Amino acid sequence: MRKEIVEYQTTISELELNYTHAQEKIDSLQKEIDSLKDQLGELTNTNKTVQLKKSESENEIITLKKKLDKLEIQLDEDQRAKVIELSVFI
Numbered sequence: 001m002r003k004e005i006v007e008y009q010t011t012i013s014e015l016e017l018n019y020t021h022a023q024e025k026i027d028s029l030q031k032e033i034d035s036l037k038d039q040l041g042e043l044t045n046t047n048k049t050v051q052l053k054k055s056e057s058e059n060e061i062i063t064l065k066k067k068l069d070k071l072e073i074q075l076d077e078d079q080r081a082k083v084i085e086l087s088v089f090i
Helices: 002-089
Strands: none
Touching: none
């Protein structure tokens, strides 16, 4: 009977040690999860900023293209006016 008690105590000690190691691993993984959540939050904020700047840049490109189109039309009109003006002298 004494031998069984010692075996049970040994088994209990091993299980407690395994439990402690498992709990330490869980704590370590939880810290890693928390760190990854923080990184995800930072990346989300960075992504929002990048998307906003991308949108602003795209709007600026559209505005500049419209200005360029207007300037090209105005240049064509000015060139036609010059041709007409020069043809009057001929």
